[in-house]
Amino acid sequence: MEPVEEEAVSYESAYEHFVRTFLHVNHKVFNNLQRKLLRAVLDEDLTEDGLAGAIDTINKSIRLYEQAGWSPKKVTGDAVQRPQHYDVFPMEPTYFLIEVAAYRYLPWTIENFVKYICRYKFKNGVEDLKKSMRNLAMELRRRQGDPEWSL
Secondary structure, rough: OOOOOOOOOOOHHHHHHHHHHHHHOOOOOOHHHHHHHHHHOOOOOOHHHHHHHHHHHHHHHHHHHHHHOOOOOOOOOOOOOOOOHOOOOOOHHHHHHHOOOOOOOOOOOHHHHHHHHHHHHOOHHHHHHHHHHHHHHHHHHHOOOOOOOOO
């Protein structure tokens, strides 16, 4: 009797599952830019090239938004207890970041990126995109060993 070759099975980590769930439950809120960037930056195998690519994508988007004169659809509400720019999400980015910590450490710079990229359409627009880009640039410099990465 010949040995049976086993099929290769791909197992998703708990972290990957939680990221996929976050993207799925918020799919009606996220635009293509947000989905693309969140998938790339939250990838378990994020590389320096991946960070540089995300920075480039944000930079190009900022230029397009500024050329078009775009501004966010600001939502109002209780800015302390129930900020509407987060309340639009079925799974709030804050909840995601706190819960994902049980599965994987995310640097503060990546957590801030998530916050800013999620809210930019509802709060500060291009300013939030610039903040998200700055946090990725800091993370890239940190990974490259730049002692002044946070400046």
